[in-house]
Amino acid sequence: MGTTAAVPQVAHRFVEVDGVRVFYRETGPVDAPTVLLLHGFPSASHQFRRLLDVLGNDFHLIAPDYPGFGHTEVPAGFTYSFDRLADVVEQFVDAVGLDRYVLYTFDFGGPVGLRLAERRPAAVAGLIVQNANAYAEGLSDLARDFTTLTPDVPGAREKAAELLVLPVTRGQYEGGTVDPTLVAPDGWTLDQHFLDLPGRKDAQVDLALNYHTNVALYPRWQRWLADHRPATLIIWGRNDIFFPESGAHAYLADLPDAELHILDTGHFALEDRLPEIAPLIADFLTRTWNRPEAGRNPDGPGRRGGVRSVGGRGAASLG
Template identity: 45%
Template sequence: MATIYYRNIPIDGVKVFYREAGTQHAQTIILLHGFPSSSHMFRNLLPTLAEHFHVVAPDYPGYGYSECPSVEQFTYTFDHLEEIIEKVVSALKLPFFSIYVQDYGAPVGFRLAVKHPEMIEGIISQNGNAYQEGFTSFWDAARPFWSNRNAETEKPIRNLLTQESTIWQYTHGVRQKDHISPDAWTLDQLGLNRPGNAEIQLALFEDYRTNPESYPQWHEYFRRYQPPLLAVWGKNDPIFGPDGAEAFKQDLPQSEVDLLDTGHFALEEDGDVIAQHIIRFLTTRKPA
């Protein structure tokens, strides 16, 4: 079993936490987590992948064990999160790598890919959306908030920060709820409950509107560079539906789509299956 290292690195005055394993391997995978999670979501995936790859899983500022500066001290946008991850990549001297993106990890990872296409060897999207087709009715409450943020339009967004909502994200659409460790949502909720964290999450959710606006740029990157892409997707996800996985084929006709009978946090129930998909995909496919 590979050794996991738990490390911190200062980036622009913010302590960024990351997990690292498999440093003896030539190929690197950067694991980019979603909301409201952290690198903890990769706790079981890391040791398996580390037998074949060098793996790095950072926590964004405001998440997990990274520092949590206030919204007055740090600009919480997806552009800024990408810049932080880009600087982590530079500090660790990683010239080439694949990215695993889930939920919020998609807008971070795809921004990075657009800026540095020469670095990207492959993409694994696990419920990491890049197409309008992926949006479900979950997002209906977001649009009023995006167009006119006020106390009333904030209410449904603040409801996403409750323990009930966090548990729902982990358990909706799974085959068996007793497959899902309560450690996952408990740690996430501890992070959400930190003083000032609600404002951080509201800021990022407000900025999420910039992601659909960026889709055409991401699609152009896909078409031009044809990165090998594996979409391994919990098909019962109430947030990003399976049409979002199939949509990658519009611009990446050679992409591979595997739909799993589980929910948004597919690693919790099908981590072993996903690990084997990744190992096969990255060891048999080569960058275009």
């Protein structure tokens, strides 16, 4: 009989930052390459539970729940905006002693993580981008409609609340997958449990009506990427109803050396494509953790390259 690899211990903890009791999951040796896992909507750190089990023996993985998500507890009167989510995550990394990490950005983790990267560029050892958009061409028509919802638009709160029901939550997991039987019901069931807690729908609607601030920041984030050129692994489910495949390729204008893998799945790619994604992440971390600081854009600060890679590490790998 073959030997079975030990399953890592995953700790489940709270830390208080600025009155917010942040829940987080942590596993792996603290002196190993560190990944700060930033979840998306409408999920929380539980979306990374299987990844923690697979990679936790060799890498230090830490995944917080944002305010308004998962098990994190907020004080009365907390203001929900993407700036505030980034504030809390920034204070969280200080509270748990992270000074260098690879950022895993997924969905909402994109705007939260890029705000954090702007504030602390020296802490970013690399980027793992999984269906986290930062480009206008990466928005589907459905997503574009979503970004027009602002507090001054009549009926906007009611329209945003339409996203918070069980069929939509489930559809985000199973939509775009080749085989929905590979998607465990645990994720979308737990997401809906949290969405249905008192006050959570109001928090999510507030964030929905604040999403337009992320689109306004796309040019600034693109300049940051072009200027800093972090080592980057892009993994993208091509059948995402919010962020189509074009959003993945758009990164190559600013990160021509990025490694890009397009998979035939939907938004929550980890749910059904973990066996392919986990080795890509492990290889990326092993190759890049001790990499010297990324070079600056040879074209000069703030200038985006005009040629996208069509071969080598920039080429799409079809799953």
